[in-house]
Amino acid sequence: MDGNQVLMLGLAIEAPWKLVNQHLELSSSPNELVLEIEAERGSLYPCPTCSKACPAHDFKTLTWRHLNFFQHHCYIKANVPRTRCAEHGVKRVNVPWAREGSKFTLLFEQSVLVLAREMPVKACAEYVGIRDKRIWRIIKHYVSKALALMDLSALKAIGLDETAAKRGHNYVTVFIDMDRKDKPVVFATPGKGKETVKQFKSFLTEHQGQADNVLEVVCDMSPAFLSAIEEEFPNANVTVDWFHVVQLFTKALDEVRKVERKLQPHPKSLRWAVLKNADGSLTDKQKEALAELENSDLNTAIAWRIKEQLRWIRKAETAHAARWRLTYFINFAKTQLGDIEMLEPVRKALATVEKHADRILQRWSSTYTNARMEGLNSLFQAARARARGYRNTGTFMTMIFMIASPVSDLLKSI
Ligand SMILES: [Zn+2]
Numbered sequence: 001m002d003g004n005q006v007l008m009l010g011l012a013i014e015a016p017w018k019l020v021n022q023h024l025e026l027s028s029s030p031n032e033l034v035l036e037i038e039a040e041r042g043s044l045y046p047c048p049t050c051s052k053a054c055p056a057h058d059f060k061t062l063t064w065r066h067l068n069f070f071q072h073h074c075y076i077k078a079n080v081p082r083t084r085c086a087e088h089g090v091k092r093v094n095v096p097w098a099r100e101g102s103k104f105t106l107l108f109e110q111s112v113l114v115l116a117r118e119m120p121v122k123a124c125a126e127y128v129g130i131r132d133k134r135i136w137r138i139i140k141h142y143v144s145k146a147l148a149l150m151d152l153s154a155l156k157a158i159g160l161d162e163t164a165a166k167r168g169h170n171y172v173t174v175f176i177d178m179d180r181k182d183k184p185v186v187f188a189t190p191g192k193g194k195e196t197v198k199q200f201k202s203f204l205t206e207h208q209g210q211a212d213n214v215l216e217v218v219c220d221m222s223p224a225f226l227s228a229i230e231e232e233f234p235n236a237n238v239t240v241d242w243f244h245v246v247q248l249f250t251k252a253l254d255e256v257r258k259v260e261r262k263l264q265p266h267p268k269s270l271r272w273a274v275l276k277n278a279d280g281s282l283t284d285k286q287k288e289a290l291a292e293l294e295n296s297d298l299n300t301a302i303a304w305r306i307k308e309q310l311r312w313i314r315k316a317e318t319a320h321a322a323r324w325r326l327t328y329f330i331n332f333a334k335t336q337l338g339d340i341e342m343l344e345p346v347r348k349a350l351a352t353v354e355k356h357a358d359r360i361l362q363r364w365s366s367t368y369t370n371a372r373m374e375g376l377n378s379l380f381q382a383a384r385a386r387a388r389g390y391r392n393t394g395t396f397m398t399m400i401f402m403i404a405s406p407v408s409d410l411l412k413s414i
Pocket of ligand 1: 047048049050052085086087089
């Protein structure tokens with residue numbers, strides 16, 4: 001077996017294509033191995049539309065980046081014909097080693113996908129030595145191909161949440177299958193609110209699912225989501241995710257703290273201390289800050305005590321107990337808030353919770369825990385990090401699919 005035959009075997013090239021030349025370009029850095037491929041003279045080629053064997057009309061030299069040859073970059077160069085089909089006219093044939101329009105071989109693209117599953121795209125781009133924009137193009141192609149194959153016929157419980165690709169910008173709404181323990185994301189779309197729910201419903205219908213089969217939806221208390229769910233998924237029970245209740249009061253508390261801090265001094269290290277659970281992992285400084293806060297007559301202390309009481313509600317063991325605790329909590333909080341103007345954000349949060357009490361209490365009768373919704377947050381963070389350097393709604397969503405949807409399994413079979 002000579003060198004050419006070894007390389008041909010490695011390339012898995014079959015007739016009419018054969019390797020005719022190879023040379024190592026030493027002037028470029030890193031060095032480039034160029035493999036020239038040609039079809040045998042007088043060959044017939046399949047028309048890309050009907051596969052009928054047709055004569056070549058003309059040729060064009062095309063180049064593809066292939067897997068590295070040891071430490072050298074490797075390129076395949078070939079004269080690719082256009083066929084002249086009696087029925088379909090003149091068309092460029094598809095080569096077996098690359099997909100139409102790509103400047104990379106299939107094997108190269110596969111290796112890019114494997115890398116992109118494990119590291120940020122920017123790092124992946126540096127490693128293989130091509131621009132990250134091109135890597136994104138490859139990933140997007142395969143992700144959308146895999147997405148098209150997704151089967152949602154068994155979907156009956158969904159959770160949805162919105163997040164931003166960049167702080168405060170480029171919102172994306174993500175839908176998860178509450179029955180999937182691993183890789184639960186089934187859909188993501190730019191924007192937040194009503195339209196996103198409609199889009200999910202169309203996607204569901206196009207992927208063998210039925211809106212009427214969706215019996216449970218877990219989400220936050222945004223009126224846009226809630227009204228859209230009622231319209232598009234009429235059979236669904238809505239559970240407000242506990243995580244969002246806590247988030248609501250945490251935000252309100254932070255608003256109060258920011259306003260008050262400008263008017264009077266606050267204990268040091270208070271900012272992060274109040275955002276954490278008081279029984280969670282606090283630094284000594286944070287513990288001191290909370291002790292100081294508890295003994296103060298700051299409005300932030302009132303807002304903090306109210307937020308802290310949420311945990312007591314959550315610990316209720318039955319739906320009945322939870323209802324009793326929630327009612328007690330609302331009344332207790334109202335007394336604490338009085339008519340202090342600075343505490344208006346907390347008053348608003350309280351009104352929202354009062355309005356959605358039934359949906360919040362639903363979690364005690366629902367079979368779905370909110371652990372999965374909480375898990376979404378760390379997933380969003382991971383996706384943001386992977387898309388760093390070239391992050392927009394498109395790349396952010398693509399990365400969410402890559403790391404947290406069944407698409408990543410489908411990619412292996414493409
Ligand atoms: Zn044809």
